[in-house]
Amino acid sequence: MISRDVRLAPMTSWLVGGPAEYYVEPSSESELEEALRFAHEQKLAVTVLGGGTNVLISDKGIRGLVIVLKRFNQAKVSEERGHLCVEALSGFSKSELLKVFLKAKLAPALFLAGLPGDVGGGVVMNAGVGEMITPREFVEITTEIEVWRWPVSGAFHLEKVRMQASDLQWSYRHCEGWRPGLIAKVWVEWPLEPDATILERVREANRVRLQKQPLDKPSCGSVFINPPGSSAGRVIEGAGLKGFSIGGAQVSEKHANFIVNLGCATADQIWQVITHVQNTVQAKAGVTLKTEVVRLGDWG
Ligand SMILES: Cc1cc2nc3c(=O)[nH]c(=O)nc-3n(C[C@H](O)[C@H](O)[C@H](O)COP(=O)(O)OP(=O)(O)OC[C@H]3O[C@@H](n4cnc5c(N)ncnc54)[C@H](O)[C@@H]3O)c2cc1C
Known part of the structure; x- marks a missing residue:
């Protein structure tokens, strides 16, 4: 409706x-x-x-x-060619995908630990972790996607295009080559090679996230992409910006690449903090910070 x-x-x-x-x-x-x-x-x-x-x-x-797409979330799990295969509608959550891999004791459970959002968003953002583990990003587990396209004008018809993951352009926190349209389905898989230690490692990854990230306050995770060879959090902290706030939007005291909502923030205040951080880091450290977060809606 x-x-x-x-x-x-x-x-x-x-x-x-x-x-x-x-x-x-x-x-x-x-x-x-x-x-x-x-x-x-x-x-x-x-x-x-x-x-x-x-x-x-x-x-x-x-x-x-x-x-x-949160209710567009059904998935089918199967074993084929010695792999665990998941065919998921794009609103299937990463936490449910984690459970599928965890049940089979497979490695993807580890990088999925603590990654919020859905598998569709996981592909669009090539979501992943910084730790040098295998796999660590969506590009490594995704085999295919189905993109739905519709015309801008003329009669309505839906085109469903299946694309191989290898035909997409994947980069750090980004995936291109599927637009225009929306991602309706995602296929992921991993070899059936169980790791008996995986549950313990997932628990440890969750413990570290809780310790390092301000998960008790609303945020979007890391706001900025790490600049080449560096960490956005460290550069922002180095510029003295931890705790900087405008209204209810604050650079987290715990992790400088997080901007948290103290309870009464507006989108405009968050954007003002983002631009202040970018300008200050550029002026003090000569580093250009690009946003990972996607701005949507009317900003005119
Ligand atoms: C506490 C916290 C921790 C986080 N930690 C990490 C981390 O460790 N690593 C990491 O990579 N990210 C992290 N993130 C960021 C975020 O969870 C990921 O980028 C995630 O993959 C986004 O998925 P989503 O479903 O929420 O996408 P959304 O935020 O809903 O959308 C993101 C973009 O994708 C588009 N989109 C979403 N679904 C589709 C679709 N089906 N078809 C077409 N376009 C679509 C949207 O229009 C938007 O442009 C974190 C976020 C939070 C809040």
Whole structure:
């Protein structure tokens, strides 16, 4: 069912952002197709949200139709060619994917530990961890994706394009080559080579995250991409910005690459903190910080 003027802040891990002009949470392929047909007929722009854990949505909200994929989350697990294979709709959460790999004692459980959001967002962002483990990013476990495309004008028809992961352009926290459209399905797999220590290692990874990251406050994880050969957190801390705040948006005291919502932050205040950090780090350290977080909505 398509609704109007729905608050988007609760759909994001930062808990900020204005309303969606139109809003839908499809739970099946036919419901997603219906939503896209509606957007096409009404000439609405489409914005897709997975877990909303890497987006900064404008306080003015998002015009057009916002499709939230959290209920578009079924998955099939099978064993083929000596591999554990998962075919998942893109709203399948990473934490559920972790459980699948953990049950089989397979290595991908380790990098998935503590990664929020959905598998679709995991592909778009090539989500992963900095530790030198195998695998450590989505590029290493993804085999195929299915992209849904629809025309900008003319009669509505849905094109479902299956793409090999090897035909996409993967880089650090980024994946290109699948646009335009949205990612509807993701196939991942890993060799069936159980590791008896995996549960203990996942527990340890979770313990370290809790110790290092301000997980008690709303955030989007790391705001900035690590500059080549360096760590964004260290550079920001070196510029004396830990604890810097505007309104309810603060550079975390615990981890300088996190900007936390102290409870009353607006998207605009978070963006002001981001630009202050970028300008200060550029001036003091000569380092250009690029954002990992994706800005969505009307920022004009
Ligand atoms: C506490 C915390 C810790 C984090 N730690 C990490 C970490 O260790 N490593 C890491 O890589 N990331 C981390 N993140 C960031 C974030 O979880 C990842 O980038 C995640 O992969 C985003 O997935 P999502 O489903 O939430 O995507 P969203 O935030 O919903 O979307 C991100 C972008 O992808 C687009 N998108 C999402 N789904 C689709 C789809 N199906 N089709 C087309 N476009 C789509 C959206 O439009 C948006 O542009 C962390 C975030 C938090 C809050």
